Amino acid sequence: MSNWADNVETLISQKEIHARIEQLGRTITLDYKDDELVLIGVLKGSFLFMADLCRQIDNKLSCDFFGLSSYGDKTKTSGVIRITSDLKRPIEGKNVLVVEDIVDTGLTMQYLLANLQTRKPKSVKVCTLLEKPSRKLVETQIDYLGFEVPDVFVVGYGLDYKGRYRNLEYIGQLKEESLA
Numbered sequence: 001m002s003n004w005a006d007n008v009e010t011l012i013s014q015k016e017i018h019a020r021i022e023q024l025g026r027t028i029t030l031d032y033k034d035d036e037l038v039l040i041g042v043l044k045g046s047f048l049f050m051a052d053l054c055r056q057i058d059n060k061l062s063c064d065f066f067g068l069s070s071y072g073d074k075t076k077t078s079g080v081i082r083i084t085s086d087l088k089r090p091i092e093g094k095n096v097l098v099v100e101d102i103v104d105t106g107l108t109m110q111y112l113l114a115n116l117q118t119r120k121p122k123s124v125k126v127c128t129l130l131e132k133p134s135r136k137l138v139e140t141q142i143d144y145l146g147f148e149v150p151d152v153f154v155v156g157y158g159l160d161y162k163g164r165y166r167n168l169e170y171i172g173q174l175k176e177e178s179l180a
Contacts, residue, residue, distance in 0.1 A: 008155060008165065008172035012147055017129075017157060017171065018052065020146050024127060025056020028097065028144060036060045038094045038121075042112065043067040043085055045101030048158035048166070049129045049146075053099060064088055066098075068108055081111045092120045097127055101158050102149075104132040106140035113141060130154065130171065147171075 041050040043065050067085030127144035134151040155161050156168030
């Protein structure tokens with residue numbers, strides 16, 4: 001790999017990520033059996049995770065995306081959640097699986113779940129690749145969890161810093177001197 005990623009220390013390898021996604025896919029397949037499922041990816045960070053996860057789910061499903069932002073170019077949430085893109089299709093009466101890259105404070109997920117409930121889905125569950133329990137400000141529904149991570153700024157596999165590092169094949173910690 002070129003030196004543009006030398007300032008990232010690997011926390012979770014590509015192999016570990018793919019093995020866990022296979023396990024999550026098997027569990028979700030069994031949980032929904034023959035029920036149709038709507039995966040809703042939270043943009044932008046979840047797109048790689050959702051692409052790999054949906055290929056591991058052996059059920060009839062469709063995909064949609066919901067854009068939310070609370071970070072901007074910062075490493076800490078602003079606490080202000082903006083909708084940047086809404087769903088393209090109704091979810092009323094459908095089984096919904098929210099696919100998120102990371103849950104830390106829980107504020108964004110709390111906001112999203114409240115918003116989705118107003119649309120009268122049959123059910124709503126949450127699948128997140130990462131959780132930072134040490135940053136939790138509100139109780140957060142997580143039905144399917146990939147990994148817990150420490151309270152460090154993580155990038156890679158869809159997660160970014162100022163729009164960069166999403167293309168790393170692993171989850172890494174951005175070194176402190178890079179956070180400027």
